Amino acid sequence: MARRIAHITKERVVKLVVAEKNIAAQKIAQLLADAGKPKNDKVYNTQVYRFTVDGEDWVSMGLAGHILAPDFPDEILFDKQNGWYSVSAEGEVLPADVPDGLARPPYDTKRKPFLANGISIKGWKVESLPYLTWAPIVKLPAEKEIIRVLKNLAKKADEVIIATDFDREGELIGADALNMVREVAPELPARRARYSALIKGEVTEAFNNLVELDQDLADAGESRQYIDLIWGAVLTRYLTLAKFGGFGNVRSAGRVQTPTLALVVERERERMAFVPEDYWQIRGMGEASGQEFKIAHTTVRFTDKAAAEAAFAHVSGAETGTVTAVAKRSRKQQPPVPFNTTALQAAAAAEGISPARTMRIAESLYMSGFISYPRVDNTVYPKTLDIEGIVKGLASGTPALAPVCKKVLAGPLTPTRGKVETTDHPPIHPTGQGDPTTLDGGQLKLYNLIARRFLATLMGPATIENTKLSIDVAGEPFAASGDVLVEAGFREAYPYGLKRDEQLPALAEGDVIDVRDIKLEAKQTEPPTRYSQGKLVQEMEKRGLGTKSTRASIIERLYAVRYLKNDPIEPSQLGIAIIDALSQFAPRVTTPEMTAELDADMTMVAEGKDTQDHVVDHSRALLAGMLDALIEHKDDLGEAISDAVTADARVGACPKCGKDLVMKTSAKTRGSFIGCMGWPDCDVTYPVPSGVKVSPLEGEAAVCPECGAPRIKCQPFRQKAYEQCVNPKCPTNYEPDLKVGECAVCREAGRAGGDLIAHKSERTGKRFIRCANYEECGVSYPLPARGKLEATGEVCEHCGAPVVVVETARGPWRICVNMDCPGKEKKPARGKAAAKKAPAKKTAAKKTTAKKAPAKKAATKKA
C-alpha cells in the first residue's frame, strides 16, 4: 500500500473530486481512500488530498463556497450621452420591452465615471434605474486562486466528480465549478456525487451511484442570485441617490435585510403605540430567624387604586404576620439540546457576544481544531460521534471541566436530541483537542460555552425546589416564594442563565414572622421589549429570513449602515424612514413573503416546471413596475431620508439661535464636531471628545443647567459611560489652572517663573501640564482626561517630575506625571489609603526626561 501511494504523481489524476469546502474534501478523501491516510498536498498554496481508490489515482479539493459572483457588466456605469441606456433618447421604451432590445449604443469604455450635481455617483444615476432592472448579468471569478487550482487539476484528470453540498446553493456552486473546468477541458466527463452526511456509508454509496449534475436545481440557485442582485442593486442605488449623503453613506436594501429591519421598526412602533396602564402593588420585607425575604400581596397587580389603598390601609402599620400555609413543590429543568448555529448565537448573545462576533470566533476555533464545523442546522448528534472520546479529551485538556467530565463518564452517555435533525454535519461540539489556555478572552468564553453545553447535553435534569409561604398580615393575604437548586444535574456543567437561589427560612404553619417596609407602589405596565441580537436571529429563522450562515452578517450590516443602534436593538430615524419609504413604494421587499415566494419559484425551476429566464424576468417586471412611483417621489423621499439623518445626528438645541445642534464630520480633518444647523448664520460649534462613542441624551439630562448647551453620553471603549456638557467653557467642565510643581529644566537654567501649571484645552478638552516658560524650555506632560486633580507638592523619586493625585472611580490615583518615568506605576492604587502611601522623597531633580522642544518650533505651534 505504502508503495502505491509513493507512486502517486502530481502529473496524472484519474478522478478529480470537487467539494464545497476544504473539510469536505478532506473527509471524502479519508472515507474513499483504499487504505491508510490520503496524502496532503498543495497546488499553488491550496490544500488538496491525493489518494487511491481501487488502485486509481484520485485527488480531492475544496472550493470556498461560490467561486463566481454575479454582477452587472461595467458598461452600464456610463453616462447618458455615451452610456447604453441612452436608448431612451430614441423613443420612450418601457422597461418591460427592453430585454430583447438590449442593443447597446456606442459607448466609450475609456471614459471615467463622473460625479455631477449630486445626481450621479460613478455612473449611478436615478434615470438609469429602469434600464438597470433589465440589464444583463455576468458572472465573474471571485475566487481566482481556487479557480486556478481547479483548472490546473482538471487538465490532468480523466473525470471530474462534483461533490459539493447536497442543496440548491451546492448545485449552483458545482455548476459554476464545472463551467470553469469546461474552459480548459471542454470534453472532460463530469458527474455528480450526492451525499447528505460525511460518513462512510453515505459517501461510498454516493460515489458508487454517481449521477448527472442537476442543471435545473443550479438554475434555481442562480435565479436566486440574480433576483437578489437586481432588487438589491436597484433599490440600494435608488435610496442612496434620492438624497446623496456623501461617499460612505450607502442606503442599502435587500430581500432579507429590509424585512429584518422592518421587524425592528415594527416592534418600535408597537412600543410607541403602547398605552401604559396603571396598576398598584403592595410589597414589603419579612424576617424570621434573622433571615430576610420579600413578601408581596397575593393580588399581584391591583388595577383599582381604591382597592389597593383599602388593602394597604389594613397592613401599613403591621409589624407581624402569621404563616397560614407552607407549600413545597419541586420541578425539573431538562438539560438543553445540542447547539446548532442559531442556538449557539442566541446563547452567546445572552453572554454579550453578538451573533456576528460569535461566528468570527467560532470560525477561528474551528480552524484551529477546538470545535466542530460551526454552520449547522442539526441538533442531533450522529451515532458515529465518539462522545466518550470527546469527554475524555475535555477532561485531560481542560482541568476546570475535569470533575464534571468524570461524572459524565460515569453516567450512561445518552445525549439529548433537538427537533431539527439533518445529517450533513453534527451539532456544534468541542473536539476534545487543543489546549484552551492558548485561547484569547473571547475565544475562551465561547469555547467554554460550547464545551459546557456539550457536557450538559449528556447530563440529567436539574431539580429546583420552590417553597411558597402564605402569610396573613392584618387580614390581608401575602405570599413569599423561594427557589432553591436542590439537585444540580446538568447545571453543574452549564450555569448559564441560572437564577440565584432564593432561600426562605424554615417555617411552619402558625409561625409568626416580623414584617416591615410594606409599601404601596404605583406602577405602569411595560411596552413589548426590544429585540436582543440573539432574539432577532431567532425571529429571522422563524420567518424564513436568511440562512444560518447569513443572518449574523445581515444584522451587522444593518448596524453598519446605521439603520440600527444599541442592544437591545433600536431602529434609527433613518432606519424608520427607509422602511416607511419602501413599504409605500416597494412593499414587496419589506416583508418575508418575498423570500417565501422566491422559494416557491425556485422549487418550480428546480422541478423543471418553470425556467430561470421566466422567473427572473417576472421578478424584474415586478420591480420595474414600482420604479415609476419611486422615481416620481424621489425628492420627497430624499427629503425624508435627509431629515431622518439630521434627527439621528441631533444632540440638542443651539443655546444661541435655537436651531438643531448636530454631530458633524469635518471635511478637512474627518474628525467629529458638534455644529449648529443654522450655519453659516450661526457659528456655534463644540468639540467632541475623541476616542469615545457619543450619543445624545433625552429629556432633562439633555440640557446643561449651567450653560444651556447640550449634554451628551460618552462611551469609552470597554469603560464605564459618562455624561457631560459639550461646552468646554461651561463651569461644569471648567477647571482653574493649577500649579503642580516647578520646572526642573528652568531651575537648572537659572530661569525664574518656571511654574508647572495644569491646564485644560478649551478646544479639545484635553488636560496637560505645561511650564509657564514653555516657549523657552518646552516642558509639558499629558494628564488623564478625567478625574479631579490635586497637587501634592512632591516630586517623583525616580525622575523628579511632579507627583499629582487624580480622583478615579476606584479611588485616588497617585501618579508621576512623566509618561516615560522609569518607576512608572501601571495601575491606579486601590482605596483612599493609597493616596497617603508611597512617600515620595522631596529630592531635587537630577534630570528631567521631559522632551525639550526647540523654542522656535514651540513658537510656531502657538502661532
Add this chain to the structure above:
DNA sequence: GCAAGGTC
C-alpha cells in the same frame, strides 16, 4: 461602490 449566499 449595490444583495445574499457560500466559506477563508
